[in-house]
Amino acid sequence: MQSPLARPLPRWMSTAAVVLIVAGVFAWRWPGAAEVPPQTGAADAAGRRYASPDACASCHRSIARSYSLTGMARSFARVQAGTPVLAEIDTGTGLVHAASGRHYTMTVRDGRLFLRRHTLGPDGNPADVVERSADYVIGSGNHARTFLHREADGRLRELPVSWYADRGGYWAMSPGYDRPAHLDFRRVISTDCMSCHNGYPRGPVVDTGSGPRFPEPLPEGIDCQRCHGPGQDHIDAARARDREAARRAIVNPARLGRDRQIEVCLQCHLETTSSPLPFQIRRFDRPPFSYVPGTSLGDYFIHFDHAPGSGREDKFEIVGSATYRLRQSACFQRSAMTCTT
Known part of the structure; x- marks a missing residue:
């Protein structure tokens, strides 16, 4: 091929x-049936099994530690109280998107991040108000961070405002949103988006036509198996002290x-x-x-x-x-x- x-x-x-x-x-x-990705304990088409990403560090501590500092390892994370992302972005400030006439404000309440959108009514007061929680962040922060809202059914939606790291950091429209008729809060995250911005999900992803529903817990960052392939057989062989089998399995x-x-x-x-x-x-x-x-x-x-x-x-x-x-x-x-x- x-x-x-x-x-x-x-x-x-x-x-x-x-x-x-x-x-x-x-x-x-x-899609009318579940699309089942590789997951912890599952096997690919050739029978190779995926492992928990944490298992790699038990033997490869130095490599795992250095990899954890890379942008790929920090490509996806949950947004919650105590996470570094809340300390690294500027909240409480507003963004006016002139092209669409929408106003956006990021705020933190009870350790959670929210994006609020409104327009101005005929009387000059806020109208058409929508607010969504930012439950996950895509991007390491080396260049940018884009936020996702999780629906109750497991679908993820991209928020229209992102944080950009240059010039000391600032809010601006997410990629593809800087135009009058953007998707606002309606863009559903596809499996193709997730497959390159995060590790493979650890459970079945179901899509009945309205967008994929990702299982909890989601991985947080691209792990070793993205470049080295399924790792469970390698781990089992290493534990059995079969050096050659371990090398063949990864x-x-x-x-x-x-x-x-x-x-x-x-x-x-x-x-x-x-x-x-x-x-x-x-x-x-x-x-x-x-x-x-x-x-x-x-x-x-x-x-x-x-x-x-x-x-x-x-x-x-x-x-x-x-x-x-x-x-x-x-x-x-x-x-x-x-x-x-």
Whole structure:
């Protein structure tokens, strides 16, 4: 199976064709049953079992400690009394979004963070008031933090205001919200969003058509198994002092071939376009959270891209451009370097 980057979008594929493909895929996958991701004690399609993320630290203390300081490890957290995020953001201040005419205020009450939105009525007083709790935060805070509200049924909704770390820290509209007709409190977090911003959920994720319902407790941060694959068999072999079995049971990205090694990063760092059309579609027979490092990413996602020679080779977009820039570099083309070189 070729690397995803080796499969450009054919010239003949028009916008209409892409729309039809998307419609067909989603019609096939219209959720009527539970989508069950890997979880603690569960196995992937090859029978490899996932472990509790905390188990890795029992043998790899130094690595676990240093990894815990990275942005990936701090990518997702619960917002509650005593969490560092409440001390690192400015609360009680307001944000006026001129494009939509909405006013937003973040406040803390009883150790919980809330976002309040209102407009101004004809008499100049607050109207159309809505308030939601900020129950989780996406983002380490190195660059930004976006907040999520949890519904009673387990669905997560993105809040329209985010905290940005530069210039001493400030509130502004969340990515994609700085426009008159934004989604406000209506954007439901998808499994695709969760799969790259957090560790794999530890229980079944049910979606009956109105958005995925994530089980509690949610992981807090991307854990070791995102890059090393399911770890329970590795742990069991290590406890049995079977060194060779332990090595075979875990993925060491450094020992993978170049394409498979790069795809460990590309599972989340390949976005071929930021346009409204999808840049990738998960294959219909692959449930969410089922990609395993060391396997072909092309067996999990179908990626769409501009055809070679279409004049779009030098594009610069938000997420996926790093991949293009790396592959265009002289160092990459003249050596065997990868993302981790």
